[in-house]
Amino acid sequence: MARTPPQKPGLEEIRAARRAVRSLFWLVGLFSFFVNLLMLIGPVYMIQVYDRVLGSRSMETLVALTVLVGFLYLIMAVLDVIRSRILVRAGARFHEKLEERVFTAVQDKVAAGFHDESAATGLRDLEAMRKALSSPIVSACFDLPWTPLFLLLIAFFHPYLGAVALLGGLVLGVFALANQFSSRKAVAKAATMGATAQQLADGMRRNAELIQGLGMRRSAFGKWVMMQRMAISSELYASDKTGGFSSATRAFRLALQSAMLGTGAYLVLDNALTPGVMIAASVIMGRALSPIETLIGQWPLVQRALQAQDRLGGLLEETPERPEPMPLARPKAKLEVQAVTLVPPAVPGQVSKPVLQGLNFTLQPGQALGVIGSSGAGKSSLARALIGVWHPAAGKIRLDGASLVQYGMEDLGRYMGYLPQQVALFDGTIGENIARLEQFPDPDKIVAAARKAAVHEMILQLPQGYDTPVQIASSRLSGGQVQRIGLARALYGDPLLLVLDEPNSNLDNDGSLALNQAVAEARQDGRTVVIMAHRPAAIQLCDMILILDQGVQRAFGPKEQVLREHLQNPQVVRAAPGGPPQQGSPQDKQAAAAAPGVSGKAG
């Protein structure tokens, strides 16, 4: 499948993975050699039966020949089975070689904010390549070199027969090329449209509640069915094309078989050939041309694999492997943000503006920072930068003196306790979710984290407690409960830096109290806490405040001082109760007024 020049590093990685399983392919080649050799049993038997047994009317010869041939066929069947088993394993091993790399590349790309096609299809592309590498196409490729040999053998029987077979082979070859050129685009388009329709349907399935609630079912169906029809019609178009070639090939091959027989019969009548050879030549031609027919029939698979390979190569090239940095000792929770400017990933063809500009602040272990600012001020963007998924375009974020990239990604993740603004739980049990999907989690640590997030009692009330699958639980879990499970997940293990993005947006009084308790405990344990918030209750236990305004740092410093100097309503935060104000309460309104009100004495 090598097509593109070797300078592309992504494709080179794929090739390297294929090279790693090359020994298996050589084995397939070896078995193919014997299988093809044994393919000659049939024709040889025919010649012997027609020309020797029927002539001599010898029963013993017939029996001996038949037993021998039966045995050889058995060997051929065994070899063929082994060959296809090796192929399936070669595909699986190829997948194993690349699966972690592709999974990581997809994760890296999406975490960095790119949600494009190659990221969405990365794993499916790898699967398409695995399927192609395990398919009969590969054996057909190994059988293909035998085609000229078989044709030569036929020509050796009689040049006329050779000429007919050669001509037939050429026509089939032309069919194959025409098939490739005419259907390539159609097959690629059909695959892309199918994937898009599927994605749309998945999104709608996940949001069934919303769709019903807002009376969107009809229009959602309309949108999906339109995509689906387009996908189906491009699939029909593609399959009409390749299917047409498939059928034409089959019909042509049957006709060719008859042409061979006819030519053979003519030669027999002319006394230039024995009947046995006539039949044998026709059978050998069938064998000679069958790899070509397989290739044409399986061509969509090949095209999908080639398309997948190109896309996968692009993905791997865009997300080069990051070498694991030298492991560092567990840092202290000292966080420094030095002249950080953050530019979100650009959509191709567009230039992104910075969402954060020149941020500067330092937090010591045990400090808690409240980040406030109006919607779109850049709070969540800062959270993503602090946990190391978005990299600053300028400036440095340091943890205990080392910039975040100097920590291995897994290590860094363990040092972080992140609660995103929109909490998502994964398929799996509640316990697994809290334990960050660790394979062998420590149950004590799970319970400890759940207790800190004040969610332990609630989990015990679920039908299977911590073992309740999220799919079942999610219909019973309230927004606040999901947020608390998310908080437990952030607190799991021994994180140094807690980054909580709007942690109490869904919390009730108890939840807010638990959150404050968790923050207080974390501070006592020497962890550093950063809370992005609209609601004053969330930053009650913070000792530092950062005010963001359209990505610019308006103020940073001790809470009292910053609030006194920069907010019109400092009492909002100071006087906020442990529980958040009720919707529409005076405090809420004040808070809403306070956050944008940073413009006052901006500095």
Ligand SMILES: Nc1ncnc2c1ncn2[C@@H]1O[C@H](COP(=O)(O)OP(=O)(O)OP(=O)(O)O)[C@@H](O)[C@H]1O
């Ligand atoms: N992936 C992205 N690509 C481009 N721009 C982005 C991306 N994510 C966020 N932004 C932009 O960055 C700015 C800050 O967004 P951010 O989510 O950080 O705001 P926020 O302060 O968290 O707001 P909110 O209080 O509503 O959560 C917004 O203008 C937003 O459009």
Ligand SMILES: [Mg+2]
């Ligand atoms: Mg946000």
